[in-house]
Amino acid sequence: MNRILLLIFIFLGTSFYSVAQTAKRNENFQMLIKPSKGPLKMDGKLDEEAWMEASKVSDFMMCNPTDTICSNVRTDVRMTYDDKYLYISAECFLKDQSRYVVESLKRDFSFGINDNFLVFIDTFDDKTTGFSFGANAAGAQWDGQMSEGAKVNLNWDNKWESSTSYNKESWIWEAAIPFKSIRYKNNSTRWGINFSRLDLQAKEKSAWAPVPRQFPTASLAYSGVLLWETPPPAPKQNISVIPYVLSGVTSNYETKDPTNFRKQIGGDVKVALSSSLNMDLTINPDFSQVDVDRQQTNLDRFELFYPEKRQFFIENSDLFDGFGTETIRPFFSRRIGLALNARTGIYEQTPITYGARVSGKLTNDWRIGLLNVQSQRIDDKGVPTQNYSMVALQRKLFARSNVGVFMINKQSFIDTELQRQNGFAEYNRNIGVEYNLASANNFWTGKIFYYQSISPDAKANNFAHAASLAYKDNHWIFTWKHQWVGDNYNPEVGYVPRVNYTNINPEIGKIFYPKSKTSQLFYAQVRLNSLSFWNNSGGLTDNTTYIALEGKMKDQSSFSAFHGYDYVKLLYDFDPTRMGNIPEKKGSEHTWRSVGFGYISSPIKLFTYSITSRFGGYYGNGYRTGITSELGYRFQPHVGISMAVDYNNIGDVEVPVTQVDGTTRKIISASEFWIIRPKVDITFTNKLFFTTFFQLNQQTKNMNLNARLQWRYKPASDLFLVYTDNYLPENFHIRNRSIVLKLNYWLNL
Known part of the structure; x- marks a missing residue:
């Protein structure tokens, strides 16, 4: 306190x-x-x-x-x-x-x-x-x-x-x-x-x-x-209608469901309620043309974060998803359209029926965000109709700072026994207040907030608090961050990978600029960072401390290197490979050191390359080698080809296994993970694009092919042809396949 x-x-x-x-x-x-x-x-x-x-x-x-x-x-x-x-x-x-x-x-x-x-x-x-x-x-x-x-x-x-x-x-x-x-x-x-x-x-x-x-x-x-010299024209009534028509075919070879022939219409409407306030409406939206996520190997204990790309959620998105920090997000729009089955722990895809957003400025100092989205029920999977709503209000303070408040509500309309068995709660709510600091010269930035979740079975310690304060000038970086999250904080429409902890995260950095005008170095900086976690009983559970060197050359190439120390006391059983192998036990303690380096070549050359690496210890006195590399060549400006590879090798991990007679022996396990990502971008003109993106992910045991042709035949109006395949990497058997043809048109009324 x-x-x-x-x-x-x-x-x-x-x-x-x-x-x-x-x-x-x-x-x-x-x-x-x-x-x-x-x-x-x-x-x-x-x-x-x-x-x-x-x-x-x-x-x-x-x-x-x-x-x-x-x-x-x-x-x-x-x-x-x-x-x-x-x-x-x-x-x-x-x-x-x-x-x-x-x-x-x-x-x-x-x-x-x-x-x-x-x-x-x-x-x-x-x-x-x-x-x-x-x-x-x-x-x-x-x-x-x-x-x-x-x-x-x-x-x-x-x-x-x-x-x-x-x-x-x-x-x-x-x-x-x-x-x-x-x-x-x-x-x-x-x-x-x-x-x-x-x-x-x-x-x-x-x-x-x-x-x-x-x-x-x-x-x-x-x-x-x-x-x-004279004011710009007075904002007039502005209504944009963006309908779409879609036709497609989807086949699921794993479940052997009948081929699904899609015929779908829907669209968006944008209405200017005032010169600074906008309303977005969507009916039966489809997001099949959205860029696929770049897959990552997850060797962490917690969920990975992927950013929102769906157009309906974008305008003034900071009024909604700007609250919180990287690891405490009370609102995460990618949760909309996903329903978590608490019994299986699997997110089920749920189509959105309709959505409405109002966002923008009320006055020069006040901003508002309102959202209401409803998803469809899926009877055979026991997923109820769900409604997501949020209201956010923000007040500008001082030069560039602001204070904001919000309330988020997720309502589930439960009417079957299967839906109750799947653990869907009738409602989940989250309220909070936040102050964002930004000095006039941008040297000082920071944030402080307090949030609380509310649900039918709400218990004590259902809160989250965090604060940060940073100073950055031409030579120095100073940062202080801390977080305090109760063990019952549960924002179902948010992104909070872990709860029940307090952490502190100070950082200091020094920036160096060469004095010689002939030097090819633009800048270099050294940073010392330490991140420590305690559970709310006061026990240390995690510490990561590292020193890093980073720099950039005048030709825009960059380099980095680090040396780090990690300590982890596991909060639950954890398989370091995340592939169903024997887990390390809850309460076991692990320490290791690691080093790494990285380099990104100058974009001036037609042939470009990059590499980042990590070498060192891992859980169970083991080791981990991680290398990410990408090669690219462009036939400027129409064709770009690239090949990216993520490689992780985990070896000599000691895992305790208790036998029937009570004795304990240790098994050495070893695993290799590859993600291979070749990509071809062809831009015939600045209005006609073709992209083919292939991803082989050994950890998720999936091969994905996504090919997309986009023709922007008029400003903000597009024709898309999207083909997607998913395969099993062991035998190349098809898991599912789809092809979609989609046309939208932006009409200003």
């Missing part, structure tokens, strides 16, 4: 310091935007008179490898608007007429391995939320919704147009963003804005409004000012 009170005092002190720093950091970087003088065609050419008369800025500041000088490569940005569109163009000049570097023409590319230009728009000038648009040098589009001051959710997708052209001296990006596609305040004449440019050949990242090199250029705390 004393630690909590001390941390609250520090939070308040840091927040009051933030109040004194409320002035915009880059207030002097201002761009005046004027109405267009004529029509504009999105063809990647700046030959219209309207562009000649448009507002223009240049003189970008370098962000890395240093952040104190002007950029070596020139970037000219122009902006204008009419009654329907916000227009942006960027001419990105090349150094020594060099060729650009891109990954492919695929949307929402990886930032660090593509020459690109991005714009970050803070429409409410709150330095916290916004929108991002851009492209790589070959014309692949990038768009995302911004939250928490710098995060860009690239799963967000909306309707807009762009075109790119290339010559030996520069590449030009031209975009028209409908005012209907973004949210902003009526009669506002001031937005936050910044422009970012990454040039891999020139080995520099730059921005119009300068950003310290320890932060991403997406940091809205350092955005400049966009001043409107």
